[in-house]
Amino acid sequence: MIAGANINRKRLNAKKYGQLLARALPRVIRTERENELMLAKVWDLMKKGEEKLTAEELELLEVMSTLIERFEEEHHPIPDSPPNQVLKTLMEDRGLKQKDLLPIFGSSGTVSEVVNGKRSISKAQAKKLSEFFHVSAEVFI
Numbered sequence: 001m002i003a004g005a006n007i008n009r010k011r012l013n014a015k016k017y018g019q020l021l022a023r024a025l026p027r028v029i030r031t032e033r034e035n036e037l038m039l040a041k042v043w044d045l046m047k048k049g050e051e052k053l054t055a056e057e058l059e060l061l062e063v064m065s066t067l068i069e070r071f072e073e074e075h076h077p078i079p080d081s082p083p084n085q086v087l088k089t090l091m092e093d094r095g096l097k098q099k100d101l102l103p104i105f106g107s108s109g110t111v112s113e114v115v116n117g118k119r120s121i122s123k124a125q126a127k128k129l130s131e132f133f134h135v136s137a138e139v140f141i
Contacts, residue, residue, distance in 0.1 A: 012055050012056055012059060013055075013056060016054070017059060020057065021060065024060055024064065026060070028070075029071035035068060035071050041064060042061060045057055045061050083139065083140045083141065084117040084121075086140065087114065087115060087121070087129065088115060090133050098115055101115075104132060105125060121140045123137075126138075126140035126141050
């Protein structure tokens with residue numbers, strides 16, 4: 001869900017929202033091309049800055065995001081990965097080294113064991129990793 005999208009539905013101006021819907025024409029996405037077009041529309045809205053979007057634009061953004069999410073979950077499912085593999089991928093994506101995780105794990109030995117899959121990630125560590133990487137703690141458990 002889009003942050004800030006938890007708007008009061010009564011604040012929506014039906015006429016303005018209808019005009020936005022008529023221009024955007026959100027619909028079920030069936031092809032990669034349709035997905036790309038929807039992503040471009042979302043990007044155009046997001047460039048305005050979320051704090052500058054009207055209630056109607058936020059609602060449209062949430063609708064389009066939901067359609068994109070549905071398409072991508074169906075056509076590009078993310079396979080379940082072992083927690084240490086998720087951690088490795090996140091580290092690689094951000095150019096991090098094992099030493100960058102010392103504040104979370106406390107020792108280089110523990111970091112090494114977790115990254116190499118020789119030790120599981122505790123719930124407390126998963127919570128810290130979640131906050132550090134801005135992802136759900138569930139991916140580490």
